[in-house]
Amino acid sequence: MTLWKTTLAAGIVAATALAAPAIAGGTLRLDEVAVGELDPAKASDYADSILMFNVYDTLVLPVQGGPGHAPHLAASWESDGNSFTFKLRSDVNFQSGNPLTAEDVVFSVERMKALGAGLSYLLGVVESAEAIDSATVRFNLSSSYAPFVASLVRLPIVDKKLVMDNLGEGDGEMGDWGQAFLSANGAGTGAYRVVSHNPQEETVMEKNGDYFLDIAEAAPDTVRLRYGLEASTVRTLIAQGEHDISSQWLPPEVMGALAREGAQLLTESGTGAFYLKMNTTKPPLDDVNCRRALSAAFDYQTAIGM
Structure with a gap:
């Protein structure tokens, strides 16, 4: 199914990955109808994904403009039947300063499966994950699963030490698995770090100056992702130059009015699904x-x- 997505922008071009939007420094202000879920193990929809892919990283990412997947936090990987072995990059630190290790990957898998939320079903075929050494992790699958590498795009890697230091009350040795902490704080390696998070109002993120990859100079220094703004409020903010990007969910009459007032109306096609x-x-x-x-x-x- 081909989807046509319409977005309103006041003088800039929208981008899902905030590491490279078309705005030079400064603050990028955008909104989404849905409330953003900050805990990466629970991320499932568009607003959640904006947060997840900017605060956290994954072992692999889709190849841009082509088929397949490329290493990201992983340096390489190999498959032997129902097992996949990944070598990790050696130059990655979490935003806390803790180095990325295979134990963080194992913990992230186990946490996601234990919570059973978000898109955890994608990892249902993982029978076990084990740290072979500090830079090598092996996934053992219960059966052959062709899309396994693709599924890892939805496995955000969290800082085990930071989460373990902030476990809340709950059943068992792992308590709440850090749910209370991660619902308000980041624990990733991503290009942006969380400054504040109010799920009823907005999330504020700032550029991570210690990110292991280069961040485009055009990327905003600060991002304000607002939630649940009324259409009339969006129209007023954009007209006053106090808002940059709005979503496709505005009423047609508001979109039309803003377009007539000089806001850019951008339409892009792509594959996806509504649910x-x-x-x-x-x-x-x-x-x-x-x-x-x-x-x-x-x-x-x-x-x-x-």
């Missing part, structure tokens, strides 16, 4: 027959043709 979240623990959606009725009533052909 609806339903609370199946409360009536009427706790009834499987209700969910079956919704499934039967949905016009799949129209959605596929969008």
